[in-house]
Amino acid sequence: MEKSVACDGTVEKLIEMGFESCAAEQAVKEVGPSLDKAVDYLLNGSSSRNCEGSGAMTSNSECFTSSRSGKRMLSGSACSGRKRQSSILEHFRLPRSVKRGMLSSDVSDVLVSGSKVLPLSVNGCEESCVSVDCGKVENAVDGLPVWCKEEVGFGLDWEERANRVLQERFGYSSLKSFQKEALAAWAAHQDCLVLAATGSGKSLCFQIPALLTGKVVVVISPLISLMHDQCLKLSKHGVSACFLGSGQPDSSVEKKAMRGMYDIIYVCPETISRLIKPLQGLAESRGITLFAIDEVHCVSKWGHNFRPSYRQLSVLRENFSACNLKFLKFNIPLMALTATATIPVRGDVLKVLSMSKETKVVLTSFFRPNLRFSVKHCRTSSPSSYGKNLSHLIGIYAGKKKSNEKKWSSIAEELDDCSDSSAGNSISDGDVSSPNDMNRIEDDCCDVDGDELNLTKENGSTASREKEMSIEYLENDVDVFHIVDDWDVACGEFIGQSPCKDQYICKSSETVDPSSKIEDRSKLLQEPLEEGPTIIYVPTRKQTLSITEYLCNFGVKAAAYNASLPKSHLRQVHKEFHENLIQVVVATVAFGMGIDKSNIRRIIHYGWPQSLEAYYQEAGRAGRDGKLAECVLYANLSRTPSLLPSKRSEAQTKHAFKMLSDCFRYGMNTSCCRAKTLVEYFGEDFSYEKCLLCDVCVNGPPEMQDLKEEADILMKEQNHSFDSSYDGKCNDTKSQRAVQKPNLRMFVAKIKEQYQKFWTTDQLWWQGLARIMEGKGYIREGDEKSHVQIKCPEPTKLGLEYLEYDREQPLSVYPEADMQLSVNKHKSYSSFAEWGKGWADPEIRRQRLERKQSNRKPRKPRRTRKSGKMKLDFKTARGRIAAKLFSKQK
Numbered sequence: 001m002e003k004s005v006a007c008d009g010t011v012e013k014l015i016e017m018g019f020e021s022c023a024a025e026q027a028v029k030e031v032g033p034s035l036d037k038a039v040d041y042l043l044n045g046s047s048s049r050n051c052e053g054s055g056a057m058t059s060n061s062e063c064f065t066s067s068r069s070g071k072r073m074l075s076g077s078a079c080s081g082r083k084r085q086s087s088i089l090e091h092f093r094l095p096r097s098v099k100r101g102m103l104s105s106d107v108s109d110v111l112v113s114g115s116k117v118l119p120l121s122v123n124g125c126e127e128s129c130v131s132v133d134c135g136k137v138e139n140a141v142d143g144l145p146v147w148c149k150e151e152v153g154f155g156l157d158w159e160e161r162a163n164r165v166l167q168e169r170f171g172y173s174s175l176k177s178f179q180k181e182a183l184a185a186w187a188a189h190q191d192c193l194v195l196a197a198t199g200s201g202k203s204l205c206f207q208i209p210a211l212l213t214g215k216v217v218v219v220i221s222p223l224i225s226l227m228h229d230q231c232l233k234l235s236k237h238g239v240s241a242c243f244l245g246s247g248q249p250d251s252s253v254e255k256k257a258m259r260g261m262y263d264i265i266y267v268c269p270e271t272i273s274r275l276i277k278p279l280q281g282l283a284e285s286r287g288i289t290l291f292a293i294d295e296v297h298c299v300s301k302w303g304h305n306f307r308p309s310y311r312q313l314s315v316l317r318e319n320f321s322a323c324n325l326k327f328l329k330f331n332i333p334l335m336a337l338t339a340t341a342t343i344p345v346r347g348d349v350l351k352v353l354s355m356s357k358e359t360k361v362v363l364t365s366f367f368r369p370n371l372r373f374s375v376k377h378c379r380t381s382s383p384s385s386y387g388k389n390l391s392h393l394i395g396i397y398a399g400k401k402k403s404n405e406k407k408w409s410s411i412a413e414e415l416d417d418c419s420d421s422s423a424g425n426s427i428s429d430g431d432v433s434s435p436n437d438m439n440r441i442e443d444d445c446c447d448v449d450g451d452e453l454n455l456t457k458e459n460g461s462t463a464s465r466e467k468e469m470s471i472e473y474l475e476n477d478v479d480v481f482h483i484v485d486d487w488d489v490a491c492g493e494f495i496g497q498s499p500c501k502d503q504y505i506c507k508s509s510e511t512v513d514p515s516s517k518i519e520d521r522s523k524l525l526q527e528p529l530e531e532g533p534t535i536i537y538v539p540t541r542k543q544t545l546s547i548t549e550y551l552c553n554f555g556v557k558a559a560a561y562n563a564s565l566p567k568s569h570l571r572q573v574h575k576e577f578h579e580n581l582i583q584v585v586v587a588t589v590a591f592g593m594g595i596d597k598s599n600i601r602r603i604i605h606y607g608w609p610q611s612l613e614a615y616y617q618e619a620g621r622a623g624r625d626g627k628l629a630e631c632v633l634y635a636n637l638s639r640t641p642s643l644l645p646s647k648r649s650e651a652q653t654k655h656a657f658k659m660l661s662d663c664f665r666y667g668m669n670t671s672c673c674r675a676k677t678l679v680e681y682f683g684e685d686f687s688y689e690k691c692l693l694c695d696v697c698v699n700g701p702p703e704m705q706d707l708k709e710e711a712d713i714l715m716k717e718q719n720h721s722f723d724s725s726y727d728g729k730c731n732d733t734k735s736q737r738a739v740q741k742p743n744l745r746m747f748v749a750k751i752k753e754q755y756q757k758f759w760t761t762d763q764l765w766w767q768g769l770a771r772i773m774e775g776k777g778y779i780r781e782g783d784e785k786s787h788v789q790i791k792c793p794e795p796t797k798l799g800l801e802y803l804e805y806d807r808e809q810p811l812s813v814y815p816e817a818d819m820q821l822s823v824n825k826h827k828s829y830s831s832f833a834e835w836g837k838g839w840a841d842p843e844i845r846r847q848r849l850e851r852k853q854s855n856r857k858p859r860k861p862r863r864t865r866k867s868g869k870m871k872l873d874f875k876t877a878r879g880r881i882a883a884k885l886f887s888k889q890k
């Protein structure tokens with residue numbers, strides 16, 4: 001009895017060490033309860049053969065693997081129901097001598113059995129071999145091969161091994177500290193949330209585990225372009241990967257994936273629920289070492305790019321936990337990654353994915369020190385303004401403008417071909433021959449008075465408009481989903497090629513370390529902006545086509561990318577862009593997240609993005625090689641941007657307006673470093689005062705102005721109307737208050753009436769002041785609906801106090817971009833205004849008219865058609881002047 005308890009204890013310890021339970025049991029049976037003897041037996045004895053034999057003899061085993069160490073043995077019946085999964089950390093802790101012994105025997109075993117060794121031990125170093133194909137076995141059911149890999153011993157600690165994989169596979173010298181942290185969490189079977197800047201190297205955090213264990217990593221990814229991008233790269237590094245889309249006509253890739261033929265499987269979130277069973281099979285056969293959820297901000301309703309299907313990813317935790325799958329010893333860990341999650345989004349992610357309470361949060365700076373941010377004012381809505389705004393770009397790529405040149409580049413021709421061939425595809429919307437049509441709906445479809453179109457499902461009055469927009473113009477989550485469906489899966493299969501030799505040459509870490517010092521950053525100031533490709537992000541599909549056409553017309557190699565274009569076109573654009581054959585891609589959000597091309601020098605946003613998250617995400621495509629890159633937002637500052645339609649609840653709509661409003665404020669800001677604004681938006685304390693590169697840092701803020709008088713006047717107007725709405729003139733019913741709520745436009749009209757000095761100060765200027773005052777907490781939105789800009793300002797308690805007590809206090813503020821625009825607009829008309837002023841003085845007017853009259857004959861007053869008699873038309877100004885002259889003549 002005692003002996004059997006001791007034996008059980010030894011078996012348990014052996015399992016903890018990482019040995020397979022059947023091997024451990026066999027060892028204890030052979031040598032008794034002595035741990036040392038059992039280990040010795042396992043490492044030097046013949047247990048493996050026994051176990052192998054048992055596996056091989058099992059008729060319904062799906063795959064069998066063996067080693068003397070007894071690790072990762074049967075995946076079939078022999079071991080089913082037992083705890084087979086080894087603790088990775090325990091594994092690393094084995095004594096060095098033991099590990100070495102294990103490894104050499106493992107490799108020779110495998111070689112003897114005729115399997116191939118993956119090209120990891122390029123230096124002839126056995127220890128660098130981390131994963132070994134153990135061959136293929138015919139599946140009894142359909143005759144398809146089943147691939148499995150043996151997890152072999154780690155000769156060094158996991159960090160060293162990971163660094164070696166990094167060097168040999170990817171050519172980088174060492175892991176970044178955040179990568180180490182994330183990998184450490186994975187190695188400890190912990191869930192992990194990785195929040196790190198765009199381009200910092202998050203992908204390696206989930207790619208390396210596949211190479212360290214020989215098991216599969218399943219990556220949930222939102223965009224086909226991103227999956228394609230990553231698979232392409234991995235195949236170049238000798239890692240086999242595939243991506244799977246929902247509704248796939250060709251199931252062979254999926255079948256192969258579920259049989260363990262690929263190291264990494266990319267799946268869109270919509271497909272996961274269908275794949276639960278096959279993935280459980282894969283977890284049991286080859287093993288799944290990690291579920292990575294990339295661009296995890298898509299989980300949150302409060303993030304940008306919300307994808308409802310991301311919310312269903314809690315199925316991963318439910319279906320791949322140790323309590324559910326008896327062959328697992330630990331839950332398969334989840335690793336969630338993003339570069340653009342605000343603090344509320346982070347909380348939401350943890351909750352929605354049912355991540356463990358012990359989830360490790362790896363957080364690095366979001367700051368990208370080599371990105372030069374700027375905002376330019378322009379009318380993005382009109383093709384006629386392309387000339388002015390894009391001439392610089394044309395100059396860069398096509399030399400001098402050749403305005404009469406009507407030569408189409410091959411890409412433009414191809415675009416035409418594509419549009420012809422895609423019957424039923426919404427590319428027909430892109431009939432670029434009709435510029436007016438193109439211009440119908442854009443980023444700035446509402447006026448400065450804040451009467452923006454509330455294009456949400458809830459808003460019944462704009463429902464048809466919304467439908468029109470979502471179907472015809474706009475890239476939204478449905479589109480993205482659609483392209484996943486639409487994609488030709490055959491191209492989603494990437495068999496790892498042997499990495500070419502020069503990839504083994506270690507490069508220094510190319511990505512900028514976010515903790516870079518100010519001296520390093522000031523070096524960037526002297527750096528010229530190198531030549532390189534550009535992505536132009538536009539809000540509508542139509543614009544992708546019209547701008548591409550425009551650029552191609554001038555000899556720029558440009559291509560459009562939006563979800564409605566044929567997949568063959570998208571694939572080619574992607575490929576040619578990576579091969580530097582295309583200079584400019586004009587894209588919607590479909591080419592946004594995750595795309596990794598090191599030398600993109602310029603990201604242009606031509607029109608308002610929907611949020612700062614989206615903006616920063618897309619801007620993050622630039623300068624991933626660490627060299628200076630430029631991110632320009634061309635925005636119409638004189639119009640309030642509007643929300644693109646999407647399915648939103650009331651709360652989501654409110655939040656979406658808030659995100660758009662923050663983005664608008666970013667554009668209006670003239671005094672705060674842009675990088676600081678962006679980084680702080682994500683809840684990070686910006687450790688530098690300035691980025692030194694952005695337009696605000698370089699040009700400095702405008703001169704401060706004391707706007708106390710204007711603020712007082714605006715406050716008084718509001719206060720007056722606020723009081724009057726409560727003095728009994730109107731009943732306090734909700735509906736009446738809503739109807740009678742005075743808006744800013746009314747206030748401005750009243751101010752103009754009462755104060756002659758503000759006659760030329762327009763709505764745009766007052767809107768800017770209202771925004772500043774709202775920022776200071778003096779006013780708030782009185783309307784119950786959400787708006788991007790304040791529409792019906794109402795004084796707050798603080799505002800009333802300010803009005804009452806702070807009479808002498810100046811209100812020194814930096815005028816914002818719209819206020820400056822308004823002032824400049826009026827300046828340019830000042831000479832006209834001066835000339836016009838004279839007409840207000842009757843004496844000057846009389847003299848001018850006399851002078852005019854002496855120079856030419858007066859016009860004959862108009863005759864009315866009806867009577868045929870001469871009648872003076874006193875309604876028009878001309879008529880009145882003519883009447884005066886006529887009476888004088890008489």
Ligand SMILES: Nc1ncnc2c1ncn2[C@@H]1O[C@H](COP(=O)(O)OP(=O)(O)OP(=O)(O)O)[C@@H](O)[C@H]1O
Pocket residue numbers: 170172173174175176179196197198199200201202203204338339508509510511593594595596598620621624
């Ligand atoms: N340790 C490293 N040393 C040097 N370069 C690295 C390292 N890790 C990753 N990189 C490189 O950094 C680049 C960006 O990596 P990756 O695409 O994973 O970024 P990301 O953090 O996922 O960005 P995004 O948020 O935009 O998706 C890649 O080209 C990658 O090879």
Ligand SMILES: [Mg+2]
Pocket residue numbers: 202203294594
């Ligand atoms: Mg990424």
